[in-house]
Amino acid sequence: MKLPDKQKKPYRIGVAFSGGGARGFAHIGAIHAIQDLGLTPDIVAGVSAGAVVAVFYAAGLLDRHDDKLLKLFSGGKFTDFAKPRIPHDGFFSLDKFRHQLEILIPYQNIEDLPLKTIVCASDIDSGTKMAFDRGHLSERVVASCSIPIVFEPVDIDGRRYVDGGVLRNLPAYAIRHLCDFLIGINCSPMGDTPPAKGIVEIAKRTYRLMSKNNVTPDLEMCDVVVNLTETANHQTFDLHDLELLVESGYLTTVKQLKNISRP
Numbered sequence: 001m002k003l004p005d006k007q008k009k010p011y012r013i014g015v016a017f018s019g020g021g022a023r024g025f026a027h028i029g030a031i032h033a034i035q036d037l038g039l040t041p042d043i044v045a046g047v048s049a050g051a052v053v054a055v056f057y058a059a060g061l062l063d064r065h066d067d068k069l070l071k072l073f074s075g076g077k078f079t080d081f082a083k084p085r086i087p088h089d090g091f092f093s094l095d096k097f098r099h100q101l102e103i104l105i106p107y108q109n110i111e112d113l114p115l116k117t118i119v120c121a122s123d124i125d126s127g128t129k130m131a132f133d134r135g136h137l138s139e140r141v142v143a144s145c146s147i148p149i150v151f152e153p154v155d156i157d158g159r160r161y162v163d164g165g166v167l168r169n170l171p172a173y174a175i176r177h178l179c180d181f182l183i184g185i186n187c188s189p190m191g192d193t194p195p196a197k198g199i200v201e202i203a204k205r206t207y208r209l210m211s212k213n214n215v216t217p218d219l220e221m222c223d224v225v226v227n228l229t230e231t232a233n234h235q236t237f238d239l240h241d242l243e244l245l246v247e248s249g250y251l252t253t254v255k256q257l258k259n260i261s262r263p
Contacts, residue, residue, distance in 0.1 A: 011041075029247055034183065037257055037260070045174040118132065184222035186226065
């Protein structure tokens with residue numbers, strides 16, 4: 001496959017990152033591979049974990065020698081980022097994570113990022129998808145990550161938002177019209193997982209089943225899709241072996257994209 005010779009849309013190369021919890025660390029390896037292959041994006045979009053990676057990348061914080069995102073999560077545990085709460089509309093709050101984002105990312109709003117970035121979430125009140133390209137950055141990233149029942153929804157301008165993967169787990173729709181060549185990175189293929197036990201595990205499994213099956217329209221929008229199949233059996237909130245996920249994402253992406261020719 002060959003890249004288009006001339007830019008006809010506002011941006012030449014776009015990358016859409018899927019959701020997938022801890023599996024999203026494979027996106028870090030994928031974006032490094034994309035750069036090494038000469039396919040550096042001009043615009044990025046992400047859902048959930050993919051939104052986190054997109055924002056850190058756009059902010060210049062995924063340097064291989066000083067990866068702020070990997071440092072933040074390495075050696076951590078779920079409760080370092082999520083605080084238990086009395087269940088009302090979610091078992092946990094992501095206020096801790098929001099605070100950490102505000103400390104690490106030196107940009108307050110999405111539109112302040114050096115690279116065009118779109119963060120996607122789901123409006124739980126209207127049942128519609130939402131692509132944010134402006135507004136408070138950490139608030140919208142947390143909304144994009146808020147798996148229903150597990151995490152409380154995020155109120156933005158009087159609307160409640162939850163994980164973008166509820167409706168569209170691969171946000172190709174958000175940038176297809178803006179870029180000539182679109183790469184989709186899917187870090188959440190369905191694999192064999194242990195039986196779900198307990199309400200939180202069932203909620204996570206339900207979310208994963210929904211997100212696995214709602215990516216088809218967006219996969220078809222992409223010029224090329226990288227399926228990070230090696231991540232399939234990694235659990236959503238398992239923060240072990242993150243470096244291996246990064247390495248796997250790199251190797252898989254190189255293998256699947258190495259034959260793309262550049263003008």
